[in-house]
Amino acid sequence: MSLRLKITLWVTAGLMLILFFSFTFVYYMFIRVTTNGEIELLKEKAHTLLQKDLPNHPEYWNNNNQMDEFLIPQEMLRYITPDTKVLYQIYSDENLLRYRPSYVNKETITTETARDGIFIFVKVPVFQQGHQVAVLEIGRSLRKLGEHANILISILSLTSAGALILAVTGGYLYTNVIFHPLHQLISTMQNIEKSGSFRRISMSKTKTQDELFMLGDTFNRMIDRLEETFMKQEQFLADASHELRTPLTIIESYASLLRRWAFSDAALREEALEAIQSESAQLKLLTQNLLSLTHAVREECEQSVSFDLLPFIQKTASSLRLTSGRHIEVHTPPELKELHMTGNPNKLKQLLIILVDNALKYSKQDVTIQVNDEANQVRLTVVDHGIGIAEKDLPHLFDRFYRADKARNRKLGGAGLGLAIAHNIVMKQKGTITLQSSLGEGTKAVVTLPKTCQ
CATH class of the missing domain: 3.30.565.10 (Histidine kinase-like ATPase, C-terminal domain)
Known part of the structure; x- marks a missing residue:
């Protein structure tokens, strides 16, 4: 897998992860804010009903016309006695009746989630002469909220799919632009490897002075240094060969002279030995100097x-x-x-x-x-x-x-x-x-x- 494809996939995965958490947060806040708003409305309604002194006025429950003004679609009102029996109830949504009544001693809020929607219940104690005698329960089905939540999920899913397509396409195209200097660098290095000659990346001065430009510029400067070092090395080898060849030629010449003539000529033999000794000393000094220059260990x-x-x-x-x-x-x-x-x-x-x-x-x-x-x-x-x-x-x-x-x-x-x-x-x-x-x-x-x- 190429680096370009890896970067595209990683960027896409990162973007989708961000979108997932962002959309999850949006969905959660939408449900929570809407549910809390409905709960506050039910609490206000419950306290309004309590002000009507429900324990002493059962006619409110017997005459539905008295309670209809407080009952809206997809809602339920129940009056629960201490033995958890429902004494009175009116409703406009039968789905709310499947949740069993319970007796509580303080204001209680319950949220139930089912396939057909979200159901909220608010229970408040009913007091008579300072003693609790019953519980007033108001339930509401938030079916519309569920429908709206499904629509929101669909919108967020389509948005995620669109963002995914745009991220993959745009990321791949953008990485092509980003990796163009790297492709130039790779191509140049391969050409250097094949040809053995020093080459440089063509750099446009009008481009943004970013990290990729700096990479190319650094590569060109490195090639300049390498070419300069290579030329100095070639010059060094040529000069060293020349300096070594001179004393070696002299030594070889005098050695040949000794072999042919100097055994019978004392003066010539002395001259040859003196020259060989002198050039050997020069050769030794030159070798020592070369070793000193090329010594690999740095004395820090x-x-x-x-x-x-x-x-x-x-x-x-x-x-x-x-x-x-x-x-x-x-x-x-x-x-x-x-x-x-x-x-x-x-x-x-x-x-x-x-x-x-x-x-x-x-x-x-x-x-x-x-x-x-x-x-x-x-x-x-x-x-x-x-x-x-x-x-x-x-x-x-x-x-x-x-x-x-x-x-x-x-x-x-x-x-x-x-x-x-x-x-x-x-x-x-x-x-x-x-x-x-x-x-x-x-x-x-x-x-x-x-x-x-x-």
Whole structure:
């Protein structure tokens, strides 16, 4: 069963349930209000008759002309003694006589329902000198009410049938309109599955901005993201293949050279081994960077620890000074003695090494690390005074394998992955990273990190 048919049936069933309870309430209120009105009339008539002092005037019952003015069609008057015998009675509907008389001590109202109609009885005590001596009973047949009730039932039944037909027809047609975008979505997804190409749903801007429009718009935006990701993935695979092919080609070439000539030539053998070792190291670094970028496990806040950032930066800068043989300065405000934050120290160390290593590669002068405390954030700035970066290259520097000068970066041992890894680390730490640079004027890498990982 299709979803469209299910919705139509459920809506129809709900509507019929509402109509059933509504019509039942209408029918009940119609019967109750009408019956209560007739009961009030009978009570007034009973009290009027009691004012005629019926116990002391039996002639009222013997002479029907005396009571005819109070007796209407489909009605009965009975005078009942304490032994439940009917002393006097007059009637205009014999059906009322089939209900046995009863003696009561207080005003009583009885309603009886039968196939031929509804019957109501009002019984009031008759007192003489302060003592009850009889019961006056007035009964009335509400046959007309039953006929009217049957007409009402017929009207409500026809209304329900008409509403059912309209609900089924209208619901089915309306669901066609509602499900049209869903059919478009299904058709588009099936075409994508068959063709393997990215397609989008045609959206009219004049349509109401409802949930179905939002569904289609969200689907189109999702396809945009998937297509962009797919293109980046293809580019990543192509770039990674290219970067891996270069050192592998060099290693293969020198290995062949060793196999053919280097066993008898010591200088050539040394050159080949040095090249193979150098390219193997480059290949190992490239592989490590690729693994770092494609690592499936996210290092979220639960892996963070609290630590003092200042000695951490000083220690990292000292290690880089030792390994690079270059001068690296750490600048902090004089009043800043401690700077506690939460984060992943290992990842922050990797971030700092990447930024400082880039600064050392493209600058012959000193490199500066500036640390600032800004309310709930920490700002780290790595400054060099080297060759700088062209403005057109700045937006792409965080892309994988992007290099402003591929020949120069290859010579320096870069693969274009460092800044991509740095960007990934900063994003996981819920921070931001920007590069400010101009050709010939050096580069600033500005990183802001929250003190508390949220």
